[in-house]
Amino acid sequence: MEPKLQHDPQVEQANNPNRQFDQSNTGGPKITVVTGMLLGALVGGLLALLSTSNRENTKQSFSSAKSSVGGLVDTVKQDPAGKASQVIDQVKSASGIIQEVATDVQNVYEKVAGEVDTVKEDVNKVVGTAQEAKADLQDIGEKVVEAKDTALGQETSSNNSESSNDNKPRA
DSSP, X not given: OOOOOTTOHHHXXXXXXXXXXXXXXXXXOOOOHHHHHHHHHHHHXXXXXXXXXXXXXXXXXXXXXXXXXXXXHHHHHHOHHHHHHHHHHHHHHHHHXXXXXXHHHHHHHXXXXXXXXXXXXXXXXXXXXXXXXXXXXXXXXXXXXXXXXXXXXXXXXXXXXXXXXXXXXXX
């Protein structure tokens, strides 16, 4: 008989089959995905700032953003109701344009759908006409072969047997 171990791995695995997925037993600090992404972005940003040109471009971008936001804040402070109504009017105007675009897209779709049906009908007619023409051309070809055989004094027993005996006289 084997002695029982205090922390037998096989017994622990049998009792907790999904233990490998448990994160509650980890002794280290928990780093979530979002935290890892933020840390990665921070490190990447710092590495990008090692370049002098990147630093200058970043300074210029921040200063222009600061002035733009400052100007917007000043405008809103001077006339908040006017700015709010201006934004509402812009949104209404944009929604009207979007509605027109949606209507135009619907009209184009309906037109194309109707044209597709017409094209399908036309294609079916063309295919039918081509098949009729093919049959007519086969008939004409057979008549030409028959006329040739008749002109050369050769008789044919069937319209389909002239393929290998066209140049040989028949006895």
